[in-house]
Amino acid sequence: MQVQVNSNQVNAGVGLHDWVSSTVEDTLARFDDLLTRVEIHVSDENAGKAGAQDKRCQIEARPKGHTPISVTHKADALDLAVQGAADKMSHALEHLMGRLDEPVLSTGHMTAPPVLEDTPAEVDAMLEDDFLARREAVGKE
Secondary structure (H helix, E strand, C coil): CEEEEEEECCCCCHHHHHHHHHHHHHHCHHHCCCEEEEEEEEEECCCCCCCCCCEEEEEEEEECCCCCEEEEEEECCHHHHHHHHHHHHHHHHHHHHHHHCCCCCCCCCCCCCCCCCCCHHHHHHHHHHHHHHHHHHHCCC
8 A cells, every 4th residue: 555645734744744654554554455545635724823623634545446535534633633534534444345245135034054964874764764654555565
């Protein structure tokens, strides 16, 4: 899985990019075989001014053979926004994986446990008993 971090209006150094990348990779590690690329966009919507829920993290994941999935999370702090978006993406991918599994068809009825098959010797004995019972019923012994 390739991870790309983009930042707008956030003082972004190498440390921030590494931290964001590792946080998202850790959260989405179990989907590593499903994903080709993950793009992360972090931004400060108020551009340096204080405000409620002004930090934003958008994550776009590209599953193999499927259309991209995008989630966004806003929070008061950048770390909360990144972790919230990573959790949302994890849930979205779990949902996608659930849809990819084979559907379980229900008949609405409970079935009895399977009957064990009889051995050939038991089948022969039952056939012999049937044969003898019919001969006796007909009057031939």
